[in-house]
Amino acid sequence: MHGAYCATVGGLIALGLAVTGCSGGSLDEGLSHIVKAKLEETQAIERRERARNIHGSYTSKRSRSESERDSGVNETLMFMNNAYLRTFGKIGYQAEKLVVSARPRASGAPVIIDDPQSFDLVVLSGRVIVSGEALSELMNVHVFNFEGSPLRNVRVETKPDVLVLSGEMHRRGKWAPFSMEGALSISEGVALALTPTKTVISGQAANALLEAANVDLDELISLRAPGVLLTKSTIYLRPGEMFPPPALGLTLKSVKVEERGLVLEAEGARVPAFPELLTPSDSFIVMRGGDAKFMNMMSVNVFTQIMSSTPGKPLDFCLYDYRKQIAAGRLKFTQEGGVLVYVKNYNELKVGDATR
Amino acid sequence: MMTETHRRGRALAFPALVLAFVLGCNRVCAESPEIARQHANYLAAKQIWEEKRLPRNLANAPKAEDATPRASGMARTTLLLNDVDFHITSGIGFSIGRLVISMEPKSPGAPINFDHVENFIIRLQQGDVTIHADALNALFNKHVLAYKGAPMRKMKLKTLESELGADADLVLTEALGGIAVPTSLSGSVRLSHENKIVYDVKRISALGVPVRSVMEALGLTLPKVANIRRPGVTMRDFSIEMNHRKMFPLPELDGNISSVSLHADGLHLTFGDAPKAELDPPDFLKGSYIWVQAGDPKFFGSIVLNARIAMLPADQKKRLRFDLYGYRKQLAAGEATLSEDGLLIVRVP
Numbered sequence: 017m018h019g020a021y022c023a024t025v026g027g028l029i030a031l032g033l034a035v036t037g038c039s040g041g042s043l044d045e046g047l048s049h050i051v052k053a054k055l056e057e058t059q060a061i062e063r064r065e066r067a068r069n070i071h072g073s074y075t076s077k078r079s080r081s082e083s084e085r086d087s088g089v090n091e092t093l094m095f096m097n098n099a100y101l102r103t104f105g106k107i108g109y110q111a112e113k114l115v116v117s118a119r120p121r122a123s124g125a126p127v128i129i130d131d132p133q134s135f136d137l138v139v140l141s142g143r144v145i146v147s148g149e150a151l152s153e154l155m156n157v158h159v160f161n162f163e164g165s166p167l168r169n170v171r172v173e174t175k176p177d178v179l180v181l182s183g184e185m186h187r188r189g190k191w192a193p194f195s196m197e198g199a200l201s202i203s204e205g206v207a208l209a210l211t212p213t214k215t216v217i218s219g220q221a222a223n224a225l226l227e228a229a230n231v232d233l234d235e236l237i238s239l240r241a242p243g244v245l246l247t248k249s250t251i252y253l254r255p256g257e258m259f260p261p262p263a264l265g266l267t268l269k270s271v272k273v274e275e276r277g278l279v280l281e282a283e284g285a286r287v288p289a290f291p292e293l294l295t296p297s298d299s300f301i302v303m304r305g306g307d308a309k310f311m312n313m314m315s316v317n318v319f320t321q322i323m324s325s326t327p328g329k330p331l332d333f334c335l336y337d338y339r340k341q342i343a344a345g346r347l348k349f350t351q352e353g354g355v356l357v358y359v360k361n362y363n364e365l366k367v368g369d370a371t372r
Numbered sequence: 373m374m375t376e377t378h379r380r381g382r383a384l385a386f387p388a389l390v391l392a393f394v395l396g397c398n399r400v401c402a403e404s405p406e407i408a409r410q411h412a413n414y415l416a417a418k419q420i421w422e423e424k425r426l427p428r429n430l431a432n433a434p435k436a437e438d439a440t441p442r443a444s445g446m447a448r449t450t451l452l453l454n455d456v457d458f459h460i461t462s463g464i465g466f467s468i469g470r471l472v473i474s475m476e477p478k479s480p481g482a483p484i485n486f487d488h489v490e491n492f493i494i495r496l497q498q499g500d501v502t503i504h505a506d507a508l509n510a511l512f513n514k515h516v517l518a519y520k521g522a523p524m525r526k527m528k529l530k531t532l533e534s535e536l537g538a539d540a541d542l543v544l545t546e547a548l549g550g551i552a553v554p555t556s557l558s559g560s561v562r563l564s565h566e567n568k569i570v571y572d573v574k575r576i577s578a579l580g581v582p583v584r585s586v587m588e589a590l591g592l593t594l595p596k597v598a599n600i601r602r603p604g605v606t607m608r609d610f611s612i613e614m615n616h617r618k619m620f621p622l623p624e625l626d627g628n629i630s631s632v633s634l635h636a637d638g639l640h641l642t643f644g645d646a647p648k649a650e651l652d653p654p655d656f657l658k659g660s661y662i663w664v665q666a667g668d669p670k671f672f673g674s675i676v677l678n679a680r681i682a683m684l685p686a687d688q689k690k691r692l693r694f695d696l697y698g699y700r701k702q703l704a705a706g707e708a709t710l711s712e713d714g715l716l717i718v719r720v721p
Contacts, residue, residue, distance in 0.1 A: 048515045050462050051621045054697050058487045084482045085442045104406050125441050130414045260407050312421040312714040315674040336410040339712045347708040351700045353673045
């Protein structure tokens with residue numbers, strides 16, 4: 017009896033289930049909701065990444081088609097504030113609200129931070145302050161560091177409205193101490209002109225004598241070096257060429273000589289807007305848009321914010337030795353795809369702060 | 373007043389100035405020792421970053437090509453997962469003892485973009501994984517049966533030694549009120565000749581009443597009763613055939629299962645018909661970790677060229693759990709270090 021009952025019930029249920037089997041249901045294309053949601057999320061992420069090439073009213077143009085490895089954009093903008101940017105050693109400058117376009121020289125290449133000779137920097141706006149100490153180092157270690165240099169032991173001092181250039185000049189087989197000082201003006205928008213109002217050579221005031229004899233300074237000394245040229249009695253300093261690579265292009269808007277250093281302001285025709293930061297900071301270098309490569313990491317439509325790993329300390333970044341700084345620091349990723357790079361400040365690096 | 377000579381002189385002054393600057397620059401740029409030092413250091417480091425470190429004995433490994441600034445020249449990225457929970461999404465994933473996988477882009481030359489799960493394949497090389505019952509439940513409820521008109525819902529799988537049980541609501545048609553009939557299945561699991569996981573259903577009951585024999589008597593089979601229409605899952609008479617290559621959420625999987633078995637903790641799968649691949653994880657990697665070697669994985673929009681990435685749990689006493697679909701949230705909660713030789717170490721909660 018019990019067995020018959022179960023069989024009957026079972027049969028009815030089985031028939032019911034059979035009818036269910038005919039219901040079919042719609043065939044999903046193989047993508048369930050969770051997969052579709054993931055694909056939609058990825059598309060939204062990529063739209064946000066492409067928008068990194070828009071900086072207010074300034075848009076970096078796409079010059080080739082984009083791919084997974086290439087944004088198609090030929091520049092990365094760098095936004096720097098309250099940061100000390102060195103090329104190497106003591107050669108560097110303080111950046112204030114500075115916007116620079118980094119442009120690879122090779123067509124289709126990313127900006128390769130490790131190869132400063134492979135890209136150019138074009139200053140779009142902002143201010144840099146180059147201290148006397150940095151200028152002195154620049155002159156001695158880079159500008160006049162060659163066989164047959166006409167100058168050595170150069171010292172640059174900045175006083176309010178006066179630039180003082182001193183050192184030793186080579187003349188007729190001998191080194192003679194000299195000092196020149198004067199005001200700076202802008203020449204042709206790209207060079208600084210210094211016509212010394214006071215010249216002392218071997219301890220002797222020379223201005224009056226040179227004027228009386230109608231002798232220009234360039235008749236006494238041939239002064240020619242990267243970014244430095246003496247023509248008649250004016251020394252032309254071209255900041256964009258004085259610094260070691262990367263080549264620096266800038267159109268000067270103003271120059272001021274202050275106790276703290278040479279204050280240069282630049283402004284181009286189109287000024288990009290500073291981006292919203294990945295994390296609040298008052299001292300940083302932000303790289304945004306285009307493709308930038310650090311070591312073996314290449315960011316497409318980059319958005320990286322570099323800061324000091326020491327809380328409260330302004331960033332001191334050295335381009336030629338940055339790998340040591342990164343290796344002694346740490347990285348954090350943001351969900352939106354930005355990378356926060358906390359580096360050990362260059363002036364805090366110790367011997368042994370290198371490869372882990 | 374300026375004379376013509378003066379005017380001509382001034383017009384020529386600027387170009388002459390530029391020429392003079394350039395000539396001066398060319399002479400010194402070649403001599404500056406710091407520039408030469410930086411460049412030499414860069415070239416030496418570049419050699420290390422680009423050194424081809426292909427895993428050895430990797431099945432069907434494509435030939436490496438020359439590196440470019442945007443590509444390492446190595447098509448595949450290989451991962452060694454050791455004592456890791458690999459989570460795809462929504463509770464679907466694997467508990468891994470030790471597993472070697474390679475990740476390959478579907479488009480030649482593309483990096484492995486962790487955000488674009490539709491654009492790469494995970495090839496299972498060797499190792500062992502366990503799919504726990506709750507992960508199986510998530511797989512069926514959140515993916516396999518997650519479509520309008522699916523014949524079953526609220527699947528609940530139980531893994532026992534040598535037996536797999538499944539409780540689910542079988543959904544009757546609208547004509548029958550669309551009501552759900554609680555149904556239970558139980559049976560064993562085997563590997564088919566076509567390398568598919570087959571669930572041989574020995575017992576079926578509905579509303580607690582055994583119905584298998586009645587179904588057979590009536591000529592009813594599982595496809596007629598509850599035909600699941602999802603790639604990778606096929607109902608056959610009284611078995612359910614599961615193709616691991618198709619039934620999981622993207623990315624696509626490939627690679628042969630060498631054995632399948634049921635245990636109380638879940639469904640155990642081993643992969644191992646490929647030669648044993650050898651990778652080069654750093655000596656400090658112990659316990660629970662993921663080691664990523666070679667190829668160009670892309671995450672957060674950044675490509676790690678010729679990858680050497682170690683992923684560890686932030687708390688080294690804990691087991692690493694990697695969330696593929698949610699990796700951004702997971703990695704954003706962690707921290708990474710990058711050494712000068714290009715080794716990236718990522719620690720995640």
